[in-house]
Amino acid sequence: MERRQLSLYTLISKLGDGRWDKNEFDNRLFIQKAIYLAQLFGFDLKYRFSWYKRGPYSRLVTADVYEIYESEEEEKVALPIRKEYESRLDELKKLLDSKPDSVNKQEEWSELLSSIHYIKHISKPTANITSDTIMSDLHDSGKSGFDESAVDEAWNKLSEIGLIENKVLAKPTS
Numbered sequence: 001m002e003r004r005q006l007s008l009y010t011l012i013s014k015l016g017d018g019r020w021d022k023n024e025f026d027n028r029l030f031i032q033k034a035i036y037l038a039q040l041f042g043f044d045l046k047y048r049f050s051w052y053k054r055g056p057y058s059r060l061v062t063a064d065v066y067e068i069y070e071s072e073e074e075e076k077v078a079l080p081i082r083k084e085y086e087s088r089l090d091e092l093k094k095l096l097d098s099k100p101d102s103v104n105k106q107e108e109w110s111e112l113l114s115s116i117h118y119i120k121h122i123s124k125p126t127a128n129i130t131s132d133t134i135m136s137d138l139h140d141s142g143k144s145g146f147d148e149s150a151v152d153e154a155w156n157k158l159s160e161i162g163l164i165e166n167k168v169l170a171k172p173t174s
Contacts (some may be wrong), residue, residue: 001075005064007045010078012036015093017022026107028065033110034096036060040117040163041088042171053142054113084172091161098157102150112154115143121167131155133140 001009008031016027017035030103036049036056049056081089099109119137120129129137135151138144158164 001068001071004045005068006077006079007043007062008035008064008161009068009076010081011045011089013078014081014089017097021068026105028062030107030110031065032057032061033107033114034092036114037095037110040168041092042085042169043088049116049118049122052139054100054112054117055124055143064129071101088169088172095157095161098149100153102147102153108146109150112143112146112150113158115141116154117158117163118149119167120164131159 012031012034015038016030033055035045035047035058039045039047047056047058051057090146095113095168096106096110098105103112113136116134119134119141123141124137127137131152134155135146135148138146154163162169164169
């Protein structure tokens with residue numbers, strides 16, 4: 001496996017609690033959104049994302065997930081996480097685990113978080129998107145199934161960690 005694939009395997013093994021069944025749509029959805037968010041946290045895997053039905057999507061992430069799934073078990077070796085990135089990984093896991101009761105599944109929560117960020121910083125970077133306008137922006141982007149309180153919660157969580165003001169977080173220092 002390539003280093004990028006090993007990095008993907010490492011992150012999802014740590015974030016996704018064994019979500020490697022490629023036949024489960026929710027697993028694939030979570031992996032897409034978790035990796036999109038991981039890159040914002042400074043894990044530079046060099047995946048490119050575009051907008052798709054369920055938010056940010058990378059064809060290469062999908063291809064790599066299938067490649068990893070088909071690989072022999074002895075090839076699946078988790079890479080060590082550098083010390084300065086361990087706290088970032090913990091922050092990301094905490095964000096992904098902070099699903100409010102108004103959201104049914106963690107996959108939907110990761111979809112909402114990544115979609116808000118993508119709309120604010122990628123789709124409409126020059127628009128004045130605020131917590132008051134994000135609901136209509138989500139709806140315009142085809143994401144109309146989210147509860148307003150969940151959208152507010154996701155906006156606030158992203159704001160608390162700096163991902164409303166900033167496109168990405170500054171790289172951690174050693």
